Amino acid sequence: xxxxxxxxxxxxxxxxxxxxxxxxxxxxxxxxxxxxxxxxxxxxxxxxxxxxxxxxxxxxxxxxxxxxxxxxxxxxxxxxxxxxxxxxxxxxxxxxxxxxxxxxxxxxxxxxxxxxxxxxxxxxxxxxxxxxxxxxxxxxxxxxxxxxxxxxxxxxxxxxxxxxxxxxxxxxxxxxxxxxxxxxxxxxxxxxxxxxxxxxxxxxxxxxxxxxxxxxxxxxxxxxxxxxxxxxxxxxxxxxxxxxxxxxxxxxxxxxxxxxxxxxxxxxxxxxxxxxxxxxxxxxxxxxxxxxxxxxxxxxxxxxxxxxxxxxxxxxxxxxxxxx
Amino acid sequence: xxxxxxxxxxxxxxxxxxxxxxxxxxxxxxxxxxxxxxxxxxxxxxxxxxxxxxxxxxxxxxxxxxxxxxxxxxxxxxxxxxxxxxxxxxxxxxxxxxxxxxxxxxxxxxxxxxxxxxxxxxxxxxxxxxxxxxxxxxxxxxxxxxxxxxxxxxxxxxxxxxxxxxxxxxxxxxxxxxxxxxxxxxxxxxxxxxxxxxxxxxxxxxxxxxxxxxxxxxxxxxxxxxxxxxxxxxxxxxxxxxxxxxxxxxxxxxxxxxxxxxxxxxxxxxxxxxxxxxxxxxxxxxx
Numbered sequence: 359x360x361x362x363x364x365x366x367x368x369x370x371x372x373x374x375x376x377x378x379x380x381x382x383x384x385x386x387x388x389x390x391x392x393x394x395x396x397x398x399x400x401x402x403x404x405x406x407x408x409x410x411x412x413x414x415x416x417x418x419x420x421x422x423x424x425x426x427x428x429x430x431x432x433x434x435x436x437x438x439x440x441x442x443x444x445x446x447x448x449x450x451x452x453x454x455x456x457x458x459x460x461x462x463x464x465x466x467x468x469x470x471x472x473x474x475x476x477x478x479x480x481x482x483x484x485x486x487x488x489x490x491x492x493x494x495x496x497x498x499x500x501x502x503x504x505x506x507x508x509x510x511x512x513x514x515x516x517x518x519x520x521x522x523x524x525x526x527x528x529x530x531x532x533x534x535x536x537x538x539x540x541x542x543x544x545x546x547x548x549x550x551x552x553x554x555x556x557x558x559x560x561x562x563x564x565x566x567x568x569x570x571x572x573x574x575x576x577x578x579x580x581x582x583x584x585x586x587x588x589x590x591x592x593x594x595x596x597x598x599x600x601x602x603x604x605x606x607x608x609x610x611x612x613x614x615x616x617x618x619x620x621x622x623x624x625x626x627x628x629x630x631x632x633x634x635x636x637x638x639x640x641x642x643x644x645x646x647x648x649x650x651x652x653x654x655x656x657x658x659x660x661x662x663x664x665x666x667x668x669x670x671x672x673x674x675x676x677x678x679x680x681x682x
Numbered sequence: 683x684x685x686x687x688x689x690x691x692x693x694x695x696x697x698x699x700x701x702x703x704x705x706x707x708x709x710x711x712x713x714x715x716x717x718x719x720x721x722x723x724x725x726x727x728x729x730x731x732x733x734x735x736x737x738x739x740x741x742x743x744x745x746x747x748x749x750x751x752x753x754x755x756x757x758x759x760x761x762x763x764x765x766x767x768x769x770x771x772x773x774x775x776x777x778x779x780x781x782x783x784x785x786x787x788x789x790x791x792x793x794x795x796x797x798x799x800x801x802x803x804x805x806x807x808x809x810x811x812x813x814x815x816x817x818x819x820x821x822x823x824x825x826x827x828x829x830x831x832x833x834x835x836x837x838x839x840x841x842x843x844x845x846x847x848x849x850x851x852x853x854x855x856x857x858x859x860x861x862x863x864x865x866x867x868x869x870x871x872x873x874x875x876x877x878x879x880x881x882x883x884x885x886x887x888x889x890x891x892x893x894x895x896x897x898x899x900x901x902x903x904x905x906x907x908x909x910x911x912x913x914x915x916x917x918x919x920x921x922x923x924x925x926x927x928x929x930x931x932x933x934x935x936x937x938x939x940x941x942x943x944x945x946x947x948x949x950x951x952x953x954x955x956x957x958x959x960x961x962x963x964x965x966x967x968x969x
Contacts (some may be wrong), residue, residue: 438859439830490857544726571857574726574886576926601859604931640861645889645931645953652957667931671938678944678964 394465395562395595396427396450396485401459403445418442420449420618423459427563427597432589434609434626435599438640442618443599447565450597451485452478464562483512486556490568492548493541501543501551502527502536508559526554529592530584546577553584563595564588570602582608603630603644607665614639631663646670685713686880687737687769687848692746694732706732708904709746714848714897719874719881721891721912724901725926730884733901737850737882738769751847767796770846774853776837780825785816785836788825792844810842813873815865831862835869842873849873850882855890863887867894889930892916892951900925916951932956 401423420442427433437443448454449461452468460469467473468481489495498504502523509519527533530550535543540551549569556564566585570578582605588594598605606612612629614622616639622629630636630643633651642648646664650673654660660677664670694707707729714720724730735741736748739755739762748755755765773779782788786807793803811821814835820828825836838854854870855863867883871894874881885891891898891912898915900908902925908915915922919929919937929937929951936950936959946963949955 439862546726568857575888575928576725578886601857603860640859642860646935648953649932649935649956652953653960656957656961667934667938670935671942674935674939674960675942675944678939678960 393428393430394426395429395431395463396425397462398423398425398449399460399462400424401446401449401456401461403449403454403457405445418445418618419457420445420615423620425613425620427595429562429595430589430593432586432596432610433598434606434612435597435615436601436603436606436612436629436641437599437615441615441639443615444567445618446615447487447567447597447599450565451487452481453487483508483559484562486559486561486564488549488552488556488564488566488569490571492545492552492572495552495555496540496548499539500536501532501538501540504540504551505554505558508555512559522558522560523554526557529557529588530554531580544577545573546580549573549577549581550584553581553588557588557592557594561594563597565597565599567599568601569598570600570605578602603642606630607644614641626665627663630665683713684716686716686751687714687882688712688749689733689736689743690747690749692736692743692748694729694736694741695744698744705904707736707743710904710906711746712899712906712909714880714882716880717874717878718896719871719883719894720897720899721895722882722884722899722901723886723888723891723927724907728901728925729904730901731852734771734850734852734882734884737848738771739765740771767792767844768846769848769850770841770844772838772841772849772851772854774856776841776854777825777830777833780833780837780840783824784822785811785825785828786821788836789821789839789843792840796844806843806845807839810839811836813842813876814839814869831858831865834858834862835866838866838870845877846879848880848882850884852884853886854883855885855887863890870894888916888928892930892933900927912951913949 402421404419418440423446435443445454449456456469460467462468463481463484468477496504497507505523505526506519509522527536530553532547532550532554535547540548543551570581573581585596585598589596598609600606607626607630609626612624612626613620614629621639630647633643633647636643644665646667646669649670650660650664658677660673662673664673689710689712692707692710693705696704696706710733722730722733732741736743742756750765750768755762780788782791789807789810790803793806816832816835816839820832825833828836834854838851841849855866858866867890870881873879883895895912898910898912899906900915900922907925908921916929916933919933922929932953933951936946936956940946944963946959948959948962950959
C-alpha cells in the first residue's frame, strides 16, 4: 500500500520515481534488436505563453531534434542557459509532452496517442533523472527509506526491495550512511543518495541535469566518479547535462544545443577543437584547448588537440623543444 | 595592508550548551584588503559560510572581534543594522529574493529604506543597473520575465544600490553558463574598479578565482588554511590539493612545463597569463 503521505508527494515527484500499480507484470515490449535506446524524430516543443505559444526568457523550447543515443553510451550535453537542454531532458522522461515529433525509448513510441499511463510509468522507470538541487529530490527522513521509495512503489517483495536498496547504496558508496538523516549530509552525499534512489529502479539510462552545479569540488568529483562507474560497470547509459567543460571532456560523445537545436555532435576531441564556435555560443572549451587555440591564433601552428593537461604539455613540449 | 574588514581571534560555536554544540570557526584572524577583490574558498563545512555571516553582523562572534574600518562592529549592538548597509551581502541564488513589480522598483527597495530623495534613488538605480549590465529597457520589465542570468544581475544591483563599502557575494555565478559567469564576474570587477568598493567572493571555481580575484583566503576545518595574493595561493598546488582543492588546469600545465625544463615566468594561472609566458619564453629562447 502506498501511504497517503506518499500519494500526496507522488503527484509532484513522480518524475523521480515511477509508480507502477501493485502486481503489474512487466510487459515485454517488442524486441528491440539494434542498440538504440533513445531516438527522437523532429522533436519540437514550445512552452505555452499567455499569448498562445511563446517561450519565456527563462524557458526555451526545442526545434527539430533528431538524436539517437545508443545503449551504454556516455553522452554530455552542453548549451548556454536557456538553450533548451533541460527541456530535452524533460521530454525524454515525459515530464513534458512534445508539441510535435516523435520519441522512441527502447523501440517504443512514447509519443503515440494511445500511450497508456502504465507506459508512462515504465518510461520513467527506464529513464531516471537526477536534478540540480539535492534538497528538492529527497523525500524520506532516513537515507535507506528514501532509496526504497521507488522500489516500494513498484510493488516489489520486501526482500527484493532490501536487496536493491543495499546494492544501490553500495554502488554510490553510501552504505555507512544508510540509517542517517538525509538533511544532515553534504550536498555531494545528498546527490549520491538521489542517484541511489534512481539505481534502485534499475533504469536503462540516467539523465543528470546539472547535477553537480551546486556541489563543492569534492562533491562534484564524487558524483562524476559515480557516473563513470555506473556507465562502465553497470552498463547504464549516462546523459550528463552540464556547464563544466572538463566533465564533458570525459564523455564518449558531446552534443551541443543552441537556441533549441543540435548544432554540434561528436567526440569531445572533435567538438572542443572548434573553440571559436563554442565561444560564439557563449560556451568554452577545457582550459587546455583554450590555451592551444590562443597560442595558435598568435601563429604558433600547433597541430592536434589536447583534452587533458598531460596531452597539452606533450604538444607544447614538441613546439618548445627547439627553444630550450 | 590597508585593511577594511578584519576578524581578530574570532571563534563561533553553533548551539552552545546543547548536545549539538559545534565549533564552526576556531580562533580565526584574517583581513580583507580595501578596494580589492578577495576570493574565499573552502569545502562545505570548512567554515566559510559562517565567516560570511559574521562579516556583516548576521552572526555575533562567540569570541573575538570584527572590525569594519577600524571600528568594532559590535560596540553598539542596537546599531548593528547600520553595518548591514555598509557591508552588503548577496546570498546564494539571490534571484529568489526578487519580489517587486518592475526591476526598477526592486533595485530601488533598499535606497528607499535608506530614506533617500526621489532623485537620489533614481540615480542609484541607474548607476547600479549600469554596473551589472542591465539596460534601461529591462528596468521596466517584471523581474520574473528575465532570464536566469539577468535575474541574478538584477538581484545583485539591488544590493549595490545601497552603495556598500564592502560587497560580499556567496557563489554569485553558480549554475550559470560560461558567458553568464563572465558577465556577472566581469561586472563585479568593473564595479570594484570604478566604485573603489571592496568585494569578497565565495566560489568553488578555481578558474574564476584565478581570473577575477586579487587575493585569496582558503578555509579548512574551521580555520584559515592559507591567505595571500592570487599568485601566491595558486603557485602552491600541493598545499591546495592537501585540503581537497585544485588549481586551474592551465596552472597545472605551466607547472609541468617548468618541471620539464621550460622556465616560464609571469601569471601562470590564467589562460592569458600562460599564453603570454609561453610567447615570452619562445622569444627569449630564439634571441
